[in-house]
Amino acid sequence: MLTIRLANEIVEQTMLRLKRNVNVMSIDGIILASGDKERVEKFHEGAKFVAESKKTLIISDDNIHDFPQTKHGINLPIFFQEEIVCIIGITGVVDEELLNISSLVQLTAEVLVHQALIESKSEWQRKMSVHIFEELISGTSINRFVKERINKLAIPFIAPYCIILLKAEQKTGSHRTLIQYIDDFFYNKPVIFGHFQLDEYFILITELNQTTLTKIVEAFNTYIKSKFSIKIAVGEHVENLERLPHSYKTAQLALKHHHTVSKVIYHQEVEVFTLFNPEVAHHYSIKTLNQLDDKLIATLQCFFNNNKSASATADELQIHRHTLAYRLSQIREQTFLNPAEFHDALKLQIALWHREG
DSSP, X not given: OOOHHHHHHHHHHHHTSOSSOEEEEOTTSBXXXXXXXXXXXXBOHHHHHHHHHOSOEEEOTTTGGGSTTOOSEEEEEEEETTEXXXXXXXXXXXXXXXXXXXXXXXXXXXXXXXXXXXXXXXXXXXXXXXXXXXXXXXXXXXXXXXXXXXXXXXXXXXXXXXXXXXXXXXXXXXOSOHHHHHHHXXXXXXXXXXXXXXXXXXXXXXXXXXHXXXXXXXXXXXXXXXXXXXXXXXXXXXXXXXXXHHHHHHHHHHHHTOOSTTEEEEHHHXXXXXXXXXXXXXXXXXXXXXXXXXXXXXXXXXXXXTTTXXXXXXXXXXXXXXXXXXXXXXXXXXXXXXXXXXXXXXXXXXXXHHHHO
């Protein structure tokens, strides 16, 4: 719907270039704004005709009796996305000069309408995105109202999902907001984003696998770090919307332990801090060890029991060291954790403890 403010702006901008009165009318035929203030809020028969016919109407001596309380002039439909949003009328006897001017006035009006409505739609989408995000990370069940809101955004919410959190401080010389830069960079990508808490921003990415996501996030960091002192924290990928609170918590944790500006930190880098929470650790244990068969589990446990000594482990299991090396490489490939490295070994050990518990 066209606002009074936008209607007045169209009148002001077009009349700057004309020596004639301009009216902007709603599709109901009501004059919303006019250079002739006495005509505002009056009904315009010609505008109603244009709205219904979607055609330009010239009012002259020949037909003015068909349109009571109107004046000579030309009335043109203004379209947005193939729908009439308003009618613009130029008062005066319609001659060749006015016909030429009317095309420019119509174009100017459509540009103003398009810009205003696009900005309004973008603002609505951003507000809706924040509401949806708050609902999705709240931990409450996702009801039909939330699903309806998601559908209105026209973004394919396809798994997997991942939440990214950002904290930023604008650098001198940059006059655009972080939201504007995010909007530009992620244009046409399956994301919602917004300003969430104080200096915290979120990006919820859908449909992208870990490899693609990492490339995009690193590219975004390169793109934005010259303009903002920024910290970017990437949460865990999850396979359904109900698990988004977990993705959010892992992103929060990563952000909490993020101490390097202009660097991306991934939840895996600080994941060990979450494993002191029994519920999180249990889920982590299942996720991490699920791909390992009993033989590899036993090998891993024996390796840790022997303080990561390859020779002692091979002796206890009565296998060749090459066989042990092969099994450890299998564990590394299937869990993406290296049992020989301290931080990875700690995660694997905690996973084993919770598996046994």
